[in-house]
Amino acid sequence: MTPADAMQAAPAVDMSLFGLFWQAHFVVKIVMVGLLGASIWCWSIIVDKTLLFRRVEAEMDAFEEAFWSGRSLEELYRSFNDRQPTGLGALFVAAMREWKRSFEGSGRQIHSLSQRIDKVLDVTIQREVERLDSRLLFLASIGSAGPYIGLFGTVWGIMTAFTSIAASKNTSLAVVAPGIAEALFATAIGLFAAIPAVLAYNKLQASVAKSQSRLEGFADEFSAILSRQIDERMSLAA
Amino acid sequence: MALRWPLKDFDRKEPGVWISGAAHAAVLGVALFAVAAPALPDAQEGVPVEVMTEQEFSQMTRGQRDAEKPENTPNRAERVSEKIEEREPENAKVDAPAAPTRTADMKVASVDAIPLRADTADPVKEEAEAAAAKAAAAKAEAAKAEAAKAAEAKAKAEARAKADAAAKAEAAKAAAKAEAEKREELQKLIEREQAEAEAAAKAEAKAKAEAKAEAKAKADAKARAEAKAEAQAKAEAQAKAEAEAKAREAEHQKQLADAKAKADAAAKAEADAKAKAEAAAKARAKAVADARAKADAEAKARQQAELANKFNAGDIRQTLASHAASQSTGSTGREVQRTASLGAASGTSQKLSPSLRDALVGMLQQQIERCYSAPPGAAQGVVLPMLDIRLNPDGSLTNEPRIMRGGANAVDQSIAQAALRAVRRCAPYKIPAQYAPYYNDWKAINAEFEFSPV
Secondary structure (H helix, E strand, O other), X not given: OOHHHHHHHOXXXXXXXXXXXXXXXXXXXXXXXXXXXXXXXXXXXXXXXXXXXXXXXXXXXXXXXXXXXXXXXXXXXXXXXXXXXOOHHHHHHHHHHHHXXXXXXXXXXXXXXXXXXXXXXXXXXXXXXXXXXXXXXXXXXXXXXXXXXXXHHHHHHHHHHXXXXXXXXXXXXXXXXXXXXXXXXXXXXXXXXXXXXXHHHHHHHHHXXXXXXXXXXXXXXXXXXXXXXXXXXXXXXX | XXXXXXXXXXXXXXXXXXXXXXXXXXXXXXXXXOOOOOOOOOOOOOOOOOOOOHHHHHHHOOOOOXXXXXXXXXXXXXXXXXXXXXXXXXXXXXXXXXXXXXXXXXXXXXXXXXXXXXXXXXXXXXXXXHHHHHHHHHHHHHHHHHHHHOHHHHHHHHHHHXXXXXXXXXXXXXXXXXXXXXXXXXXXXXXXXXXXXXXXXXXXXXXXXXXXXXXXXXXXXXXXXXXHHHHHHHHHHOXXXXXXXXXXXXXXXXXXXXXXXXXXHHXXXXXXXXXXXHHHHHHHHHHHHHHHHHHHHHHHHHHHHHHHHOOOHXXXXXXXXXXXXXXXXXXXXXXXXXXXXXXXOOOOOOOOOHHHHHHHHHHHHHHHHHHOOOOOOOOOOOOOOEEEEEEOOOOOEOOOOEEEEOOOOHHHHHHHHHHHHHHHHOOOOOOOHHHHHHHHHHOEEEEEOOOOOO
């Protein structure tokens, strides 16, 4: 086998991205497609969440402004109850609803009202945080598993490349290189998906924590206000 | 809400999927069409490497085992010539082109300029000299004989001989002077002439001397005869007187002989001295001529060397640029050589297989073991001795066996030495004929040998 034959034996390689994908082994193709899908999904989550947090932040600011503007709680409740509120508004509505229910009936059940309101506030906080937190786990998963998945494709591709070396009995770089390039392409896609996922996960997690602390702060504050009201009414009644 | 795929309708609050999908499509599109890998240059191997097995290599380099055996006197002809003429390849028909030309002033020393070697003896001259010496000796003898017989005759002869010698010496001196004066070209001729003249003179002298000797002999004979006659006449008369006379005569004769011998020696010494003087004169003349000729030749040679040392690029270029046809016309002979050139006698053609090698080492070990006597007190050593054995094709040792590895302690060393002795003692080893083709592989054997300590 002369060098010229070896040259012919080495297939003409299309080194474009599409070529790399198309010549890859079936398993590697699946890995690549899966990682590309994961990347798309990650980015859609990142976009959605970023928008959501921005919106939540704005709503919280607007609510706090309205809450501390001096308007009566009844009035605020009426204005917020109509439109499915989120964030602080949801907390306020939930607590006010419990309050109203306690005074609507014939008997006034104000002995354990403050405890009930606390419970309602806790549940509402949980629900809100869950809403903010949802789908962030997917980012975390992709961030940690993406490189491994890509590595799997790479290892598989390199195995294939070495098999082809063994088959052609030719160690020239022209025979080895395409397979390795294909294989490395899988790792590249894995990293392409994983790096933004990890960064976004950390950033969004921090935002969630911030929102949660803000919700809890407001809940404590509002709970304090309501319990003061209850105590006043109980002393009046007594 | 987790992990749902919100593609059913476009949600204004959650446009992430669409944005992400579009962005990915855009990135892929850009990567495919704009950032596509540039066309790689054709892969070229830096060094053309061909992977081949050892068998293939061995096959390639193998000689031809069943080829025609080359003749002992190889006929190197390439084609049959019309005229049968053995011509070796190196002897071309046409002379090879001349060496680079010399510059015009650089001439080979002309033949006439080279002096004949002056120190070579001239046979004619020698002969003449020898004749002269002989003549001189004869003359001297004759002169002495005369002296013995007659004082006058002796004196005359002596005078003549002396005159002759003086004349000769004078002539020789004159000739020597003339020689010294003359040029080297003429030197030889003159010498020859002189030698001839000398020879002529000597021949004359010789003839004279011969004639004299004859006359002398006759006179001698006469005198003797007379003396006898007288003695006979007187014998009857006086026996005592006769005896006395005889005794006296004998005494007289003895005295004569003594005188003659003395004269002889003197003459000889004279002749010797003369010859010596002549030879010295000649040698001096010759030395002068020689020195001059040598100086001339040296000067010429120096000039030539200087010229030859001068680098002349033109000559080289001329030689290189010459478009003359190749001078080689090939070798011719009675018949064309048809014998293929065979491979080397011991190429890298065949190698011992591991099993054959093992068998060979076993065979050697078996043969060596017969001559092996364990060193006293040595049980089994720790390190088996590894020996380097060089063998001839007939199984004899090429050179002294050596210990490649003998162990460090004394027991191992002594075992190794004992093994070495055994190898030497058993020397011509029997090696089966089937191993002959592999000689190249087993001519040097490095193997560990294990001998039972008998």
